[in-house]
Amino acid sequence: MSAPANDSQDYVGFDTITQQMERKFLKRGFNFNVILVGESGMGKSTLVNSIFSSHLVDSQGRRTAQEVIRKTTEISPVTQTLEENGVRVRLTIIDTPGFGDQCNNEGCWVPVIKYIKDQHAAYLERELKPQRDRVINDTRVHACLYFLNPGSRGLRPLDVEVLKRLTEVTNVIPVIAKSDSMTVEERTVFKRRIKEELVFHRIAVYPYPSEEDGEEDRLLNSSIRDLVPFAVVGSEEIIDVNGTPVRGRRHGWGVINIFDETHSDFVHLRNFMLRTHLSDLIEVTSQRHYEQFRTSQLRQIKELRAQQAAAAASGGIMASMPQQAPPQVPAIHQSMA
Numbered sequence: 001m002s003a004p005a006n007d008s009q010d011y012v013g014f015d016t017i018t019q020q021m022e023r024k025f026l027k028r029g030f031n032f033n034v035i036l037v038g039e040s041g042m043g044k045s046t047l048v049n050s051i052f053s054s055h056l057v058d059s060q061g062r063r064t065a066q067e068v069i070r071k072t073t074e075i076s077p078v079t080q081t082l083e084e085n086g087v088r089v090r091l092t093i094i095d096t097p098g099f100g101d102q103c104n105n106e107g108c109w110v111p112v113i114k115y116i117k118d119q120h121a122a123y124l125e126r127e128l129k130p131q132r133d134r135v136i137n138d139t140r141v142h143a144c145l146y147f148l149n150p151g152s153r154g155l156r157p158l159d160v161e162v163l164k165r166l167t168e169v170t171n172v173i174p175v176i177a178k179s180d181s182m183t184v185e186e187r188t189v190f191k192r193r194i195k196e197e198l199v200f201h202r203i204a205v206y207p208y209p210s211e212e213d214g215e216e217d218r219l220l221n222s223s224i225r226d227l228v229p230f231a232v233v234g235s236e237e238i239i240d241v242n243g244t245p246v247r248g249r250r251h252g253w254g255v256i257n258i259f260d261e262t263h264s265d266f267v268h269l270r271n272f273m274l275r276t277h278l279s280d281l282i283e284v285t286s287q288r289h290y291e292q293f294r295t296s297q298l299r300q301i302k303e304l305r306a307q308q309a310a311a312a313a314s315g316g317i318m319a320s321m322p323q324q325a326p327p328q329v330p331a332i333h334q335s336m337a
C-alpha cells in the first residue's frame, strides 16, 4: 500500500518523527569520549589531532632526557566542543601519560581501568538519583585507541594483559602506531600476527558481531575487521607538494600523505570512527559495557541489602547476644580495576 501524500487529509504525520528527533538532537548536541592508551612517543596526540583536524591534545612526553620518567600512569582528560554543519559534539580526549613507560609495568593499567569504571559509576549514580537530571552528562568512555608499538614483533605480554582488561570495559580499537616506520611487507606480517594473537588470547576488539546486523552492516563490519589493527600515520603538518597542500610527514625519500590509502589506514580509521560507527560506539557503550557494569553493581547492592535485612532480623531474635557491626552498602563508585 502506498503512503498518502503529505497534503492529503489522510496524512497523519508520524513519519516526521525523524525530523523532530533530529531537531532535538541538534539542539542538545552529544558527548563523545575517547581514551588513548599506549607508551610515550607512540604518536597518540598527533593521531587524535589528525583525526579531528584540530589541535586538541598537547604532547605530554619528556622534552629533555633530564626530565624524570613518570612513575605512574596519569589520567588527563581534555574537553572541547566542535561543530560541523550545525551538529555540536562535546569531545573529551583522555590521555594517559606514563602508561607502559617503566621497566616494570605491573599494574600500569589500573588507573586506566579505574577511570573507565568510575565514569560508569558516576552515570549510574546520576541515573539512580530520586530527582534525576533530564539529560545525564555522559562521561562514559566510548572508544579506546590502543597503540601497538611497531617495533615489537606481535602482542607483548603487557599488551595481552591490558587488552584483556580493557576489552571487558570499553570498545577497543587497536592501531599500529607510526606505521611509516615499517615496510609494506612488515606491516602485512605484523597485522596478520596481531589478528592471530587476538583470536588466540580471545580478545574481542570493536566492532563486535551482532545478530541484529543486516547484510549491509555485516559486510561493512567484515571489511573493517580485515583492516584491524589499523596501520596509522599521523601528522599535524601541512606540506606543499608541487603546489598542493598535503597533510603529511616529510621523509628523506619524499612525503607521506596521511590521507593516501596506499600509505596508511588513517582514512579508513577516521571514516570508521566518525562517519560510519560514531553512533554505534556510543550505543554499544551504553548497551554492552555500561549495562554489564550496572547489572553487576545492582546485584551487589541487592545482596548486601539482603544480608543487612537478615542481620537486622536475626538481631531481634538474638538481642541478648553481643552486637556485630551491620554490613555496609559500599558506595557504588568504589570500582576495582
Ligand SMILES: Nc1nc2c(ncn2[C@@H]2O[C@H](COP(=O)(O)OP(=O)(O)OP(=O)(O)O)[C@@H](O)[C@H]2O)c(=O)[nH]1
Binding pocket: 039, 040, 041, 042, 043, 044, 045, 046, 047, 058, 059, 060, 061, 062, 097, 098, 177, 178, 179, 180, 181, 232, 233, 234, 235, 249
Ligand atoms: N614517523 C612518525 N612519527 C610520528 C607519527 N606520529 C607522531 N610522530 C612523531 O612522534 C613524536 C611523538 O608524537 P606524540 O604525538 O607527541 O606522541 P604521544 O604518544 O602523544 O607522546 P606522549 O605525549 O609522550 O605520550 C613527535 O615527534 C611526532 O611528530 C607517525 O605516524 N609517524
